[in-house]
Amino acid sequence: MIGALISQIRTLWTVLQHTFTPADTVEYPAKPGWFGVTKNSTKVGPYLAPRYRGRIVLTRDPDGVERCVACNLCAVVCPADCIALQKTEDENGRWYPEFFRINFSRCIMCGFCEEACPTYSIQLTPDFEMCEYDRQNLVYEKDNLLIDGPGKYPDYSFYRISGMAIGGKGKGEAENEAPPADVRSLLP
Amino acid sequence: MPDEVFIYVIVFGTLLGTLTFAAVLVWFERRLLGLWQDRLGPNRVGPFGIGLALADILKLLTKEDWIPPFADRIVFIFAPTAVLIAMFMGFTVIPWAPGVQIVDLNIGLLFFLGMTSLAVYSVLLGGLASHNKYSLLGALRAGAQMVSYEVFMGLSLMGVVMLAGSFSLVDIVNAQQDLWFVVSQPLGFFVFLIAGIAESHRLPFDLPEAEHELVAGFHTEYSGMKFGMFMLGEYLGVILISSIMATVFFGGWLGPDFLPPFFWLAIKIFTLICFFVLLRAAIPRPRFDQLMSLGWKIMLPLTLANLLVTGGIVLLTGYQP
Ligand code: SF4
Numbered sequence: 085m086i087g088a089l090i091s092q093i094r095t096l097w098t099v100l101q102h103t104f105t106p107a108d109t110v111e112y113p114a115k116p117g118w119f120g121v122t123k124n125s126t127k128v129g130p131y132l133a134p135r136y137r138g139r140i141v142l143t144r145d146p147d148g149v150e151r152c153v154a155c156n157l158c159a160v161v162c163p164a165d166c167i168a169l170q171k172t173e174d175e176n177g178r179w180y181p182e183f184f185r186i187n188f189s190r191c192i193m194c195g196f197c198e199e200a201c202p203t204y205s206i207q208l209t210p211d212f213e214m215c216e217y218d219r220q221n222l223v224y225e226k227d228n229l230l231i232d233g234p235g236k237y238p239d240y241s242f243y244r245i246s247g248m249a250i251g252g253k254g255k256g257e258a259e260n261e262a263p264p265a266d267v268r269s270l271l272p
Numbered sequence: 273m274p275d276e277v278f279i280y281v282i283v284f285g286t287l288l289g290t291l292t293f294a295a296v297l298v299w300f301e302r303r304l305l306g307l308w309q310d311r312l313g314p315n316r317v318g319p320f321g322i323g324l325a326l327a328d329i330l331k332l333l334t335k336e337d338w339i340p341p342f343a344d345r346i347v348f349i350f351a352p353t354a355v356l357i358a359m360f361m362g363f364t365v366i367p368w369a370p371g372v373q374i375v376d377l378n379i380g381l382l383f384f385l386g387m388t389s390l391a392v393y394s395v396l397l398g399g400l401a402s403h404n405k406y407s408l409l410g411a412l413r414a415g416a417q418m419v420s421y422e423v424f425m426g427l428s429l430m431g432v433v434m435l436a437g438s439f440s441l442v443d444i445v446n447a448q449q450d451l452w453f454v455v456s457q458p459l460g461f462f463v464f465l466i467a468g469i470a471e472s473h474r475l476p477f478d479l480p481e482a483e484h485e486l487v488a489g490f491h492t493e494y495s496g497m498k499f500g501m502f503m504l505g506e507y508l509g510v511i512l513i514s515s516i517m518a519t520v521f522f523g524g525w526l527g528p529d530f531l532p533p534f535f536w537l538a539i540k541i542f543t544l545i546c547f548f549v550l551l552r553a554a555i556p557r558p559r560f561d562q563l564m565s566l567g568w569k570i571m572l573p574l575t576l577a578n579l580l581v582t583g584g585i586v587l588l589t590g591y592q593p
């Protein structure tokens with residue numbers, strides 16, 4: 085009983101000491117926070133880690149070609165079913181999306197699409213300032229999603245590594261790949 | 273100023289003053305909780321967010337005031353009024369400053385105890401009239417808690433009465449010229465403090481409304497200003513208990529001369545209220561059976577022992593107040 089009482093009094097004292105500790109709250113967006121910079125650098129907010137799951141972008145590989153190969157894996161894995169795309173091909177036989185649409189009014193920022201993507205094309209970024217007054221404005225088309233850089237993976241290029249033959253690159257010409265064996269030469 | 277006018281000034285001053293203070297207290301408590309929990313608390317409406325008090329009242333007044341069809345209409349409406357009436361009646365005996373008091377009853381302390389007991393009816397009736405099992409459980413708890421804590425709430429004050437030789441609050445304050453009763457009656461103060469928290473069913477003893485198990489306890493079915501009245505009653509209860517504590521144990525209006533007497537009382541009341549908020553910020557809620565056994569097995573014997581020792585000392589030393 086006495087022990088319990090002392091423990092309660094110690095609790096009171098500990099809480100009372102917090103009179104002089106500053107509040108942890110960041111008055112975003114009314115007042116500047118302590119560090120970290122968001123997209124328009126005049127506004128300062130709480131620090132967001134690079135792997136923060138925010139607005140989704142489509143990236144390009146180091147050669148400046150869009151990475152997405154329209155494989156539909158992201159659309160399949162998406163639990164909110166908010167990705168829509170249509171595959172098409174260019175003259176080299178390379179697949180790319182004809183349109184690519186993410187409905188951010190349904191997206192739950194789970195990051196599954198990023199994990200499913202075989203080409204590191206779709207990536208989530210540390211930005212959440214995407215409020216709109218009109219719901220339709222939350223549907224982002226490929227123009228809105230595609231950025232000019234490679235995002236979080238600067239050196240990765242799917243076509244340079246994969247064994248897929250494509251215009252300008254034949255079988256066996258990818259990095260770390262041996263030319264295909266001539267099966268007839270293996271005959272006894 | 274003629275006496276007739278003066279008494280009206282005091283009455284309306286008390287009424288409006290306590291009401292305003294109770295409304296502001298809603299905001300103040302949340303800011304203070306925020307401070308102690310390293311948050312900011314409501315700070316948007318007006319300077320420091322003080323406009324929240326007004327906004328809250330406007331919100332409560334304009335909300336739909338719904339009476340459930342299954343409730344007992346008359347009692348349902350009467351219950352929240354009862355708590356306000358009881359609390360306001362309790363304020364009549366508080367001496368704000370020498371001569372500034374609505375009525376100096378020679379049984380002032382008993383009157384206060386009686387009025388806080390009446391407040392139990394409000395909670396009980398509100399819970400019963402709602403015809404809702406959560407409300408009923410809340411009312412049941414409130415009944416048991418408040419009736420059992422009332423027993424030694426009264427008894428804990430008797431030591432003070434013995435030393436002051438009077439039930440009148442003015443006499444009690446005057447008896448503290450040399451020494452506050454919190455020094456000569458520490459046990460009485462401690463017990464009264466705990467009983468006072470339980471009586472105004474504030475955290476950590478807010479079992480009648482325990483949100484996590486009883487939805488909102490006895491006022492589950494209440495909305496709009498009727499809920500607001502329960503809320504107001506609770507905050508008035510805090511002010512009332514703090515005022516009585518300041519008067520009975522901390523020397524009321526007494527204090528060095530450089531501040532007028534009322535300010536001394538106000539400072540004491542304010543500090544006590546902050547302590548109430550600190551309790552809310554820091555201490556978790558006990559289980560109901562723990563609350564009951566604390567009351568009957570520890571607090572009551574403590575009070576009786578305190579009474580016995582005080583009485584013995586008064587007898588032995590032939591102390592005359
Ligand atoms: S983050 Fe999740 S919900 Fe949003 S598009 Fe990707 S998979 Fe769908």
Ligand code: SF4
Pocket residue numbers: 151152153154155156157158159169200201202203204205206
């Ligand atoms: S998973 Fe990647 S490559 Fe496949 S369609 Fe989605 S974004 Fe394009």
